[in-house]
Amino acid sequence: MKSGDPIPCVFPFIYEERIYSFCTKDGSSKGTPWCATTSNYNLDGKWKYCTLQEHGGSSGGQPCFFPFIYKNRTFYTCTNEDMEDGQLWCATTDSYDRDRRWSYCADIMLSSNPTGPCIFPFTYKGQTYTSCTTDGVFKGLPWCSLSSNYEQDPKWTYCQASVSGTNSGNLPCAFPFKYKDKLYHGCTDTDSQDGKYWCSSTSNYNNQWHYCSTTAPSHSSEKPCVFPFTYEGQQFSECTSLNESNGKLWCSTTDNYDRDPPSHSSEKPCVFPFTYEGQQFSECTSLNESNGKLWCSTTDNYDRDRKWSFCPV
Structure with a gap:
């Protein structure tokens, strides 16, 4: 590939059976974003390196990173969300919320x-x-x-169609769903012969169901994710990296993380007194514990550290 004339990029352009709407690194020996200066590089062979203005974004032309987090949601493809001109963009790291690094999407398959x-x-x-x-x-x-x-x-x-352990193809869980006159907001093991968690694929169970995935990231590997779930007053329908310092995705294993936070330190002893929701406790409490079990903080301030354990019986 030889350098073309210093004239503007032409979008879209064709290069090796793909249509490109923005600059790309494909075929670049230096790994530098480039564009065609005619509508068909295959026919004309004219091109130029892109300037910062031409590939846009805040990453100097770095490629897309998938999946990425934006507004606590996971994106597996380019999006034009919040883009006034409707152009497709992507994050160039695993979390736009954390790094604010992005670029226009360079290539669109035919x-x-x-x-x-x-x-x-x-x-x-x-x-x-x-x-x-x-x-x-x-x-x-x-x-x-x-x-x-x-x-x-x-x-x-x-x-x-056809996913192991299901009779509804890969239709996702439909939350909430009704089963035997009871409303479920998450996966359940009710009437499960093998004890596995399952969900209905319709809002009113009609024999369309599948097992819940246990491979999704969570703080409690014994239980599957429950969607949607509430965390810090927000509702999430997918995994999030919110407040996770390493950027890893996590989910709640109940429908309300604020009410049912997981234990991160079951082997550590209770610390008394401890602070929870602004109150001071000198003994174990069952406050906000859905199953009524006694629990305690394993640091002096649960509100700050969110570390806890069930109290020994």
């Missing part, structure tokens, strides 16, 4: 069906979906959006 995990919930024609749907002109097959708002960012994929 394929009309991008791949990636479903994003739930998503909005389509003003309606919110928490599971795959057959609505719309998608051949009557279950599909999902790859962005939180299909109208603003129209990426989608068909929902694949």
Whole structure:
């Protein structure tokens, strides 16, 4: 590849059967972002290195990093969320919330069906979906959006069938769901013959279900994530890195982390007195413990450290 004339980039341009809407590092021997200066590099071979203004962002042309966290949500594809001009962008680290590093998305595949995990919930024609749907002109097959708002960012994929331990394809959990006249806001082991946690794939259980994943990151590996869950007054429908110093994703194993915080230090002794919700405790308490068990803080201030343990019987 030889340097082209110092004229502006032409977007979109074609390079090796791909359409590029922004600068790219593909094919660059120096790893420096470049662009074509005609609409078809394959035909004309004209190009130039991009300036900071041309590839945009705050990362000097660094490539996208997937998945990334933005506003405590996980993105597996480029998005135009909060972009006034509608251009697609991505984070260049695993967490935009933490690092504020981003770039315009350089390459868009010619394929009309991008791949990636479903994003739930998503909005389509003003309606919110928490599971795959057959609505719309998608051949009557279950599909999902790859962005939180299909109208603003129209990426989608068909929902694949047949996942081990399920009779509903890969349809996600539908929370809340009703089972035997009881409302469930998270996975349950009720009536499970093998004791595994499961969920309904419809809002009113009609024999469509699947086992809950136990591979999602959590602070309690014995239990699966529960979605949605409440943390610091906010509701989360997916894993988050909020307040995690190392940027790792985590989830709650109950529907309310504020009410049911996990024990991080079960082998440490109680520390008395300790502070919890601004009150001082000189003995174990069952305050805000859903199962009524006594617990204590393992530091002098639970509000600050959030470390606790159940009290010995």
